[in-house]
Amino acid sequence: MKILDYPTHAASLPVAIIPNCAATRHVHFVLDGSGVTELAPPDTSTYPDVHWMPSPQAKRVNLDTITKAETATWQAGETLLLSGKLLTGRDAAHKRIANMLAKGEKLPVDFKNRFIYYVGPVDAVRDEAVGPAGPTTATRMDDYTELMLGQTGLIGMVGKAERGDEAIQVIAKHKAVYLTAVGGAAYLVSKAIKKSRVLAFEDLGMEAIYEFEVVDMPVTVAVSAQGDSVHTSGPAEWRKKIAQHKIINVVNVT
Numbered sequence: 028m029k030i031l032d033y034p035t036h037a038a039s040l041p042v043a044i045i046p047n048c049a050a051t052r053h054v055h056f057v058l059d060g061s062g063v064t065e066l067a068p069p070d071t072s073t074y075p076d077v078h079w080m081p082s083p084q085a086k087r088v089n090l091d092t093i094t095k096a097e098t099a100t101w102q103a104g105e106t107l108l109l110s111g112k113l114l115t116g117r118d119a120a121h122k123r124i125a126n127m128l129a130k131g132e133k134l135p136v137d138f139k140n141r142f143i144y145y146v147g148p149v150d151a152v153r154d155e156a157v158g159p160a161g162p163t164t165a166t167r168m169d170d171y172t173e174l175m176l177g178q179t180g181l182i183g184m185v186g187k188a189e190r191g192d193e194a195i196q197v198i199a200k201h202k203a204v205y206l207t208a209v210g211g212a213a214y215l216v217s218k219a220i221k222k223s224r225v226l227a228f229e230d231l232g233m234e235a236i237y238e239f240e241v242v243d244m245p246v247t248v249a250v251s252a253q254g255d256s257v258h259t260s261g262p263a264e265w266r267k268k269i270a271q272h273k274i275i276n277v278v279n280v281t
Contacts, residue, residue, distance in 0.1 A: 117145050
């Protein structure tokens, strides 16, 4: 959240607007005391006409029958289409799980051989199964990775962005995998979610543990069971490709 601050007093009735995420579209306006600010909705005719279809080269994965033997064959950079039941959980849920395990309490959800999606879904509107449900930054869950993989039986995670070096080592140690979903396209990602229900920690609101039923949810293998990370291999590969091409500046002299 970016705030332009200025000395004021509470009696001035200052206003702060908190966007949902960095991907939220912003609008700028000034409250100068002359009246209500009217914010006209954008013209949707200028929006791109998106018709996404799964790639025929993508590998389809059934989350309800997935095993470590299958995930061990996935390669970093490979595109997958997830179908089946997918658990959710982010910061608050992970903290509560850690506290329960520390106290020897039984968890309300069985994570064995399951995948968890780092997401805080927006409430559904009308006939939606769920509102926008884009991935949150996975590095925030790095500190819980050993606990989740070592003590709950979890075998895979879905989020966005890279994982830290220690988290990658833990993923490789437990032969788990980390997948990335598309960031900044929360509404489009939600179209792959056909059903949603709360399994635990309902009091946490959007940070509760949900169970999604997904069909052809597109993801990329970001960290393989061997610990290969596309966030390391990808930049290295492109540096080599760029180095192989000379940049020629053409100057037109007239």
